Amino acid sequence: MDSQKKDPAWLALPMEEWLTSAASDDRLVAWSRTQQWCLGDFRRDVSRLTQSLQALPPSRWALCFTDSYYFAVALLAVLHSGHTPVLPGHQRQSLLTEQQGEFDALLTDDDILALSCPTLRLPAEILPVRPALPATLPAFAPNAVLVLFTSGSTGKPQKVLKTVASLQTESQWLAENWGEMLQGSRVVATVSAQHMYGLTFRLILPLALALPFYSQTLEVHEQLVFMANQYPLMLVSSPAFLQRLDDKLPPVHCRQIFSAGGPLAAREAARIQQLCGTYPTDIYGTTETGVIASRQQRQAATPWTLFAGVELRQQTQGKIRAISGLIPQPAGVELSDNLALLADGRQFHLLGRKDRIVKIAEQRLSLDEIEMRLCQLPQVQEACVLTIDKQGRTYIAAAIVLSSSGLAQRQRQSQTALTATLRQALRPWLAPVAVPRFWRLLPAIPRNQQGKRSYAELQELFL
Numbered sequence: 001m002d003s004q005k006k007d008p009a010w011l012a013l014p015m016e017e018w019l020t021s022a023a024s025d026d027r028l029v030a031w032s033r034t035q036q037w038c039l040g041d042f043r044r045d046v047s048r049l050t051q052s053l054q055a056l057p058p059s060r061w062a063l064c065f066t067d068s069y070y071f072a073v074a075l076l077a078v079l080h081s082g083h084t085p086v087l088p089g090h091q092r093q094s095l096l097t098e099q100q101g102e103f104d105a106l107l108t109d110d111d112i113l114a115l116s117c118p119t120l121r122l123p124a125e126i127l128p129v130r131p132a133l134p135a136t137l138p139a140f141a142p143n144a145v146l147v148l149f150t151s152g153s154t155g156k157p158q159k160v161l162k163t164v165a166s167l168q169t170e171s172q173w174l175a176e177n178w179g180e181m182l183q184g185s186r187v188v189a190t191v192s193a194q195h196m197y198g199l200t201f202r203l204i205l206p207l208a209l210a211l212p213f214y215s216q217t218l219e220v221h222e223q224l225v226f227m228a229n230q231y232p233l234m235l236v237s238s239p240a241f242l243q244r245l246d247d248k249l250p251p252v253h254c255r256q257i258f259s260a261g262g263p264l265a266a267r268e269a270a271r272i273q274q275l276c277g278t279y280p281t282d283i284y285g286t287t288e289t290g291v292i293a294s295r296q297q298r299q300a301a302t303p304w305t306l307f308a309g310v311e312l313r314q315q316t317q318g319k320i321r322a323i324s325g326l327i328p329q330p331a332g333v334e335l336s337d338n339l340a341l342l343a344d345g346r347q348f349h350l351l352g353r354k355d356r357i358v359k360i361a362e363q364r365l366s367l368d369e370i371e372m373r374l375c376q377l378p379q380v381q382e383a384c385v386l387t388i389d390k391q392g393r394t395y396i397a398a399a400i401v402l403s404s405s406g407l408a409q410r411q412r413q414s415q416t417a418l419t420a421t422l423r424q425a426l427r428p429w430l431a432p433v434a435v436p437r438f439w440r441l442l443p444a445i446p447r448n449q450q451g452k453r454s455y456a457e458l459q460e461l462f463l
Contacts, residue, residue, distance in 0.1 A: 010175045010176060010179030010180050010209075011172065011175060011179075012168065012171040012172045012174070012175035012179070012205070012208035012209060013207070013208045013209070013210065014168050014208075015076070015079070015140075015164055015167065015168055015204070015207075015208075016139065016140050016164075018042075018076065018207050018208075019039075019042065019043045019046060019076065019137060020136070020137070023039055023210065024039065025038060025039050025040030025043070026038050026039070026040065027039045027210065028212040029041070029042045029069070029207075029212060029213075030042075030068070030069040030072070030212060030213050030214070030215045031212060031214060031215065032067070032069070032214070032215045032216050033216065037069055037215075042072075042073070044126075045073045045123075045126045046073050046076045046077050046080065046137070047137060048125075048126040048128075049073055049074065049077035049120075049122070049125060049126050050076075050077045050080045050081050050137060050138070052077075052120065052125060053077055053078060053081035053083060053120075054081045054082075054138075056105070056118065058083070058104035058105035058117075058118055059083050059084060059104060060083065060084045060086050060102070060103040060104045060105070060147070061074075061078045061083055061084070061085060061086060061103065061104070061105050061106070061107050062086045062087075062088055062096070062099075062102075062103035062105070062106045062107065063075060063078070063085055063086065063087055063088075063107050063108075063194065064088060064090075064091045064096070064106065064107070064108040064109075064110060064113060064194070065107075065108060065109050065110075065122075065193075065194065066091070066109060066110065066216075066217070067109050067215045067216065068189075068193045068202060068203055068213065068214075068215045068216075068217075069213075069215035070109045070122040070123060070215075071109075071193055071194065071203070072193075072203055072207065073122065073126065074107040074122060075146075075203075078107070079140050079141075079144055079164065080137045080138050080139075080140065081138065082138065082140075082141045084144075084145060084146070084147060085146045085147070086102055086103040086146075086147040087146060087147065087148045087149070087194045087195075087199070088102075088103075088149060088194070089148070089149050089157070089192070089194050089195050090194075090448075091108070091110055091113060093113060093114070093115075096113070096115060097115065100115060100116070100117065102147065102159065103117070103147075104117060104118070105117050105118040105119065105120070106118070106119045106120070107119075107120050107121075107122065108120075108121055108122070109121065109122050109123070140164060143163060143165075144163070144164040145161045145162060145163050145164065146161070146162045146164070146167070147159060147160070147161060147162075148160045148161075148162055148195070148196055148199070148287055149287075150286075150287045150288070160196075160287045160288055162196075162287075162290075163328070166290065166325075166326045166327075166328070167199075167200070167204055168208075169309070169325055169326060170200055170204075170290045170291060170326055171200065171204050171205055171208040172208075173291065173307050173308070173309060174200070174201075174205050174291070175205070175208060175209060176308075177294075177307075178256060179209055181255065181256065182209060182211060182234055182255065182256060183209070183211075184232055185211055185231075185232045185233060185234045185255050185256070186211065186212045186213070186214065186227075186231040186232065186233055186234070187202065187205075187206040187211050187212070187213040187214065187233075187234045187236065188213075188214040188218055188224070188227050188233055188234070188235055188236070189201070189202040189213075189214070189217060189218065189235070189236035189237070190217060190218045190219070190235075190236070190237045190238060190241040190451070191217075191236060191237065191238050191261075191451060192217070195287070196285075196286075196287040196290070197236075197260045197261065197283065197285070198236065200290070200291070201236040201258050201260075201283075202236045206234075211234070214227070218235075218241075221244065221245050221246045221249055222249065224245075224252065224254075224276075225249055225250065225252050228252035228253060228254055228276075229252060232255045233254045233255060233256075234254070234255055234256045234257075234258070235254050235256070235257045235258070235276070236258050237257060237258065237259050237280075237451075238259065238260070238261045238262075238447075238451025238452075239259055239261060239262045239263070239264050239268070239451065240261070240444075240445070240447050240451040241451065242257070242259055242264065242268065242272050242280060243264075243268055243381075243382060244444070245271070245272065245275050245276070247271070247275070249275070251274060251275050251276070251277065252275070252276060252277060253276070253277030253278070254276045254277055254278055255278070256278065256281065257272065257276060257278055257279075257280040257281065258280070258281050258283055259280045259281070259282050259283065260282070260283040260284070260285070261451045261452050262451075262452065262453075263282055263284075263350055264280060264282055264297065265375065266297045266299065266300040266301070266302070269282075269296075269297040269298075270297075279296045279297060279298055280296070280297075281294055281295070281296050282294060282295050282296070282297070282304075284304055284350065286333075286335075286336075288327070288333050289322050289324060289326060289327055289333050289335075290324065290326035290327070291307055291310075291326070292304075292306065292307065292310050292322055292324070293305055293306045293307060293310070293348070294307070301349070303342060303347040303348060303349055304347060304348050304349070304350060305346060305347050306346050306347070306348075307324075309324055309325040309326070310322060310323070310324045310325075310326075311323040311324070311345075312335075312339070312341060312345070312348065313332065314341060315334070318338065319334055320334070320335050320339050320341070321333060321334050321335070322335055336353055336354055336355060337350060337351070337352065337353050337354065338350075338351035338352055338353070338354055339351060351368070352366060352367075352368030352369070353368065356368050358387050358394070360387070360394050360395075360396070360433045360434075363431055363433055363434075365396070365431070365433065365434045367385045367386065367387075367396075369430075369434075370383075370385045370396065370398070370426075370430060370434055370436070371383045371384065371385045373426055373429045373430060374398060374400060374422070374426070374436075377422060377425050377426075378403065378405050378406070379402060379403055379405055379406030379409055379418070379421070379422060380400050380401070380402065380403060380406060380422070381400075381401045381402060381403040381406070382400065382401040382445055383398055383399070383400045383401075384398070384399045384400075384445050384453055384458060385397070385398050385399075385436065386399075386455060386458055386459065386462075388438060388459065388462045395436075395437040395438060396433070396434060396435070396436045396437055396438075397436055397437065397438040397439070397440070397462050398436035398438070398439050398440070399439075399440045399442050399445060399458055399461060400422075400439070400440070400441060400442070401441075401442055401443065401444060401445060402441060406418070409421075410441070415439070415441060418441075419439040422439075423435050423436070438462055440461045440462065442461075445458075446458060
């Protein structure tokens with residue numbers, strides 16, 4: 001696989017050297033619709049904020065930003081001041097209030113966000129001209145860490161500690177795989193930099209490879225077309241955004257597309273190649289493990305290939321543990337997905353999450369398999385299957401997005417008739433209790449900021 005070839009000449013600049021390298025002050029670091037920032041601006045802004053933070057007692061700073069340039073400034077300033085960055089992964093006031101025991105103070109670019117803790121707002125905090133910026137920034141604390149949280153898409157977010165050393169190792173792996181082909185690119189993203197995938201690919205990788213990044217978030221396909229017609233692009237995206245690409249818009253060429261948060265179907269990968277000029281590279285990993293594997297689906301059933309520093313170990317009862325240079329525990333981390341390892345031990349097929357096996361009427365059912373069978377039907381573009389409880393019994397429910405042929409069929413018949421057709425088409429493949437009993441037709445599957453399904457919202461649809 002091309003993405004797994006190594007060239008030791010491509011090195012990722014360590015985080016502590018992003019500002020102290022010999023690069024010129026006029027090298028472009030980031031840009032937005034209305035502004036651009038060069039390395040000289042970045043150095044000055046981090047220095048100013050570091051001065052402010054060193055004069056304040058709080059040690060755990062929550063970072064809540066919509067603009068990834070100011071997020072980068074805040075991240076480095078907290079680390080250089082010897083404090084700990086905390087990434088809640090969202091900017092919802094009620095949830096931040098619940099999480100306030102996890103941090104002492106807040107750094108944000110949100111003018112509305114208000115918590116009962118010390119708060120510094122950017123860019124206002126770094127605009128005043130202070131006398132005498134420090135000649136050199138303080139070194140990072142030994143064993144510096146960031147605090148992140150899992151997405152919580154299927155439960156309460158869990159706190160995860162990531163060492164700066166592991167983040168730098170991860171960026172080096174990515175540089176070895178893709179550093180050469182990305183030279184000269186600009187980086188745009190549809191995902192937040194405040195989760196593990198976005199932090200690594202949207203922020204750390206471009207800064208480590210000296211690639212300019214767009215500080216705002218792409219929200220619609222038209223923005224991608226506009227950007228791709230101006231610059232050679234690396235796109236950091238989620239399957240949700242890529243699946244919404246409009247076939248009616250003119251095709252463009254992206255140098256590289258990364259996708260994470262869920263596997264893309266082979267037919268979607270082929271469609272994206274037609275619209276964006278390259279097959280997307282799927283990334284498999286978790287907040288706890290960092291990156292584990294990647295694949296580029298030029299044909300169906302393409303297996304995932306492990307990164308060179310990762311090993312998978314088969315345990316009893318089908319359990320698999322990931323051992324990696326990014327995982328601090330010597331015994332590794334048990335994966336929550338079902339994997340089928342191939343003979344070489346370096347490739348695998350992803351079979352779905354273990355926690356998506358349910359038992360109904362004494363039968364073990366795979367929600368992932370039901371979704372797969374639904375998506376094989378011509379009327380269905382995307383499907384999400386879950387369980388719901390009604391009057392003490394558990395049923396399968398399906399939220400689906402119709403394809404163009406499904407929408408045409410819906411115009412000719414009622415929803416009841418359409419879902420009856422879908423149920424009938426599933427019967428040759430699924431046990432009777434696995435055929436969805438309740439249905440919702442949606443324009444899009446609800447998702448969180450990282451493009452992962454919002455199961456709480458989906459459950460509410462069936463109340």
